[in-house]
Amino acid sequence: MFKLLGDIFFILLRFGAGVLLFAISMEKLLDITSFRDSLAASAFPEPIAFATPIAEMLVALVMLFGVFVRTAAIISALLAILNVFILPLTDSVFTNVEGLPWILAIVSCMLALKKHHRLAYQVKLQ
Numbered sequence: 309m310f311k312l313l314g315d316i317f318f319i320l321l322r323f324g325a326g327v328l329l330f331a332i333s334m335e336k337l338l339d340i341t342s343f344r345d346s347l348a349a350s351a352f353p354e355p356i357a358f359a360t361p362i363a364e365m366l367v368a369l370v371m372l373f374g375v376f377v378r379t380a381a382i383i384s385a386l387l388a389i390l391n392v393f394i395l396p397l398t399d400s401v402f403t404n405v406e407g408l409p410w411i412l413a414i415v416s417c418m419l420a421l422k423k424h425h426r427l428a429y430q431v432k433l434q
Contacts, residue, residue: 318422325415326371328408329384332391333364352394363387371419378420385416 336343344357364387370380391409 318419321415321419322371322374322377325381325384325412325419326368328368328412329364329371329387330368332408332412333361333368336361337365360387360390378423381416381419385413385420388413388416 340357340361343361344354347357348354363383367380367383367387370376371384388409392413
C-alpha cells in the first residue's frame, strides 16, 4: 500500500515538475525578445537566450514522458538554480513568483535522489 502511494507521489512530482518547466520554457520562447534583452544585461552571449528555453523544454518533455527521469531531474535542478542565481528573470506569469525556481530545484532533487521510478519507462543502455 505504501509503495503504491510512494509511486503515485513521485508520478505527481514528476508531472508537476515537467508541466511547470514546460510552461516556464514556453513562456520564455513566446516572449524571447524580452528574455534576450534581460540576458543582454548580463555577461552571457546571445545564443544562450535561445538555448536555455529549448533545453528547459526538452528536459520537461523527457520528464513528462518518463524517460531518463533521474538525468532530466538533475538537469532540471541545475537549470532552476541557474534561474535563481545567474539568469535574470523576466516579468511573466510563471517566473514572477520569487520562490518558484527554488521549489522546482527542490522537487527535481527529490526526483533525482530516487534510484528507481517504477512507473517510468526504463531504458537500459549497453
